[in-house]
Amino acid sequence: xxxxxxxxxxxxxxxxxxxxxxxxxxxxxxxxxxxxxxxxxxxxxxxxxxxxxxxxxxxxxxxxxxxxxxxxxxxxxxxxxxxxxxxxxxxxxxxxxxxxxxxxxxxxxxxxxxxxxxxxxxxxxxxxxxxxxxxxxxxxxxxxxxxxxxxxxxxxxxxxxxxxxxxxxxxxxxxxxxxxxxxxxxxxxxxxxxxxxxxxxxxxxxxxxxxxxxxxxxxxxxxxxxxxxxxxxxxxx
Amino acid sequence: xxxxxxxxxxxxxxxxxxxxxxxxxxxxxxxxxxxxxxxxxxxxxxxxxxxxxxxxxxxxxxxxxxxxxxxxxxxxxxxxxxxxxxxxxxxxxxxxxxxxxxxxxxxxxxxxxxxxxxxxxxx
Ligand SMILES: Nc1nc2c(ncn2[C@@H]2O[C@H](COP(=O)(O)OP(=O)(O)O)[C@@H](O)[C@H]2O)c(=O)[nH]1
Ligand SMILES: [Mg+2]
Numbered sequence: 063x064x065x066x067x068x069x070x071x072x073x074x075x076x077x078x079x080x081x082x083x084x085x086x087x088x089x090x091x092x093x094x095x096x097x098x099x100x101x102x103x104x105x106x107x108x109x110x111x112x113x114x115x116x117x118x119x120x121x122x123x124x125x126x127x128x129x130x131x132x133x134x135x136x137x138x139x140x141x142x143x144x145x146x147x148x149x150x151x152x153x154x155x156x157x158x159x160x161x162x163x164x165x166x167x168x169x170x171x172x173x174x175x176x177x178x179x180x181x182x183x184x185x186x187x188x189x190x191x192x193x194x195x196x197x198x199x200x201x202x203x204x205x206x207x208x209x210x211x212x213x214x215x216x217x218x219x220x221x222x223x224x225x226x227x228x229x230x231x232x233x234x235x236x237x238x239x240x241x242x243x244x245x246x247x248x249x250x251x252x253x254x255x256x257x258x259x260x261x262x263x264x265x266x267x268x269x270x271x272x273x274x275x276x277x278x279x280x281x282x283x284x285x286x287x288x289x290x291x292x293x294x295x296x297x298x299x
Numbered sequence: 300x301x302x303x304x305x306x307x308x309x310x311x312x313x314x315x316x317x318x319x320x321x322x323x324x325x326x327x328x329x330x331x332x333x334x335x336x337x338x339x340x341x342x343x344x345x346x347x348x349x350x351x352x353x354x355x356x357x358x359x360x361x362x363x364x365x366x367x368x369x370x371x372x373x374x375x376x377x378x379x380x381x382x383x384x385x386x387x388x389x390x391x392x393x394x395x396x397x398x399x400x401x402x403x404x405x406x407x408x409x410x411x412x413x414x415x416x417x418x419x420x421x422x
Binding site: 276279283289291 | 317321322323325329330331333334394398401
């Protein structure tokens with residue numbers, strides 16, 4: 063069983079090539095690009111690099127793309143999975159530390175840019191405050207002291223991959239924050255690993271933060287629902 | 300409004316709120332739709348407990364029959380939700396069509412690949 067790197071990509075032709083080149087340096091890591099209905103040459107970049115590319119027929123959002131990648135990983139007998147963004151923000155040099163945390167027994171290892179010993183990473187005022195609130199939300203519902211609950215740079219063990227391939231909440235924010243809550247409630251061990259994140263290597267960042275309030279309320283309803291039914295095994299989908 | 304009416308309305312509003320949140324927890328309802336309904340049921344509780352809010356809002360806006368304000372507001376909200384649904388439905392329709400096309404094209408490519416394979420076997 064190998065480690066699979068799931069790389070969700072939506073119109074990332076500018077940065078994907080560089081990310082794939084860095085990932086290729088890592089021994090025993092099988093990359094798969096999930097092309098989330100891109101309208102640019104994202105799939106072509108993956109093909110030219112000789113990397114497996116799962117093309118979605120239309121845009122499903124980051125969560126939908128990651129979920130598809132997890133299912134691909136299961137189909138290809140992955141032992142562990144690491145999720146790496148295609149925009150170059152996640153430094154493949156940190157992948158080894160995330161995978162090592164899984165090998166050492168953790169089930170979900172979250173790359174945190176704000177943990178003690180992490181590299182410095184600047185975020186604007188509103189975003190920073192929103193992130194603090196989300197960290198606190200995770201702490202109060204699970205007791206896990208998250209410092210970077212919205213980080214998408216994560217590695218997971220096979221049991222968590224199996225669980226999330228069924229239960230992954232695909233909505234924005236839920237795909238990062240609620241996942242922590244679900245995985246903890248299902249009795250898995252979650253830890254943070256300090257990482258240094260970079261500026262995106264090209265392309266444009268999403269304008270999703272404008273919908274932050276809507277997304278936040280939606281997240282609260284989702285988490286409240288889970289708490290209300292006292293979900294342990296995640297219910298059914 | 301009588302005390303009985305106030306209590307009934309509050310209980311119903313709270314009941315629907317819990318039911319909707321529970322459905323989300325059971326994964327029978329996506330949280331975005333739940334939010335849509337909660338926007339309606341959650342404000343109902345303070346309105347039932349303090350019906351004077353409606354009268355005051357009506358007076359403030361110069362409506363001479365304040366309950367009409369409530370009715371028009373709720374029809375507007377429901378209209379908004381229904382329009383949102385037709386938008387979602389249109390999106391779903393175009394996506395199912397795309398999926399059908401995708402499968403048909405995949406089948407064609409599979410046929411081509413199988414035919415190419417057969418050709419190789421014979422030579
Ligand atoms: N914005 C966006 N990113 C997507 C989507 N589907 C997949 N992705 C990928 O998800 C990763 C994270 O996206 P990004 O916009 O950088 O999110 P952020 O870093 O959390 O602000 C990138 O590799 C994107 O290419 C999508 O629908 N929208
Ligand atoms: Mg990014």
